[in-house]
Amino acid sequence: MAYNDISLREKSIVFIGFMGVGKTTIGEMVAKKLYRDFVDIDQEIEKEFNMPTSQIFKEHGETFFRQKEKEVISRLSKQRLKIISLGGGAFLQEEIQEICLSNCIVFFLDLSWDSWKERISLIIDSRPVLQGRSLEDVEKLFYDRQAIYSNHHSKVETDNLDIEEVANYIVDSLKTAWDIYQP
16 A cells, blocks of 8 residues: 555654754654654664764764655655654755655644743754854744744644643644544
């Protein structure tokens, strides 16, 4: 059976959004609630190279990393019953957008700039794209990427919600959609 023939209930679910928005944490919780396997794309690539993303960027360059990212996402998006967290920059590639939107259910986890700014100290060291950038540069990057993230199947605004609330909302909305579209 071709992957486009996968039923809505069996399609993999992809989380997109800006770095540090909670795609991995929320994805892991949704995976547990739906009894699915969770895959973080950055972690998959890190395992393959046995080094953190920041080191892969330094040693091989961003172009190399983005190509590897596209290969991994392309393969996993065609599998059933996965919960997949993309890196913040992955969805910038048009080919990845097309792959994910045609094969999976794509959720955009949205967080306001003000809420995101409160997290910067927690994530800055682990995000190569943030290295050497001023807060103004990061803010521009944040807003520039919003247009790219607007290509999705569903948007979840996560401001003022805890992880459990976001995960429950996503699971409930999926179950409702499954009941409506494939009872």
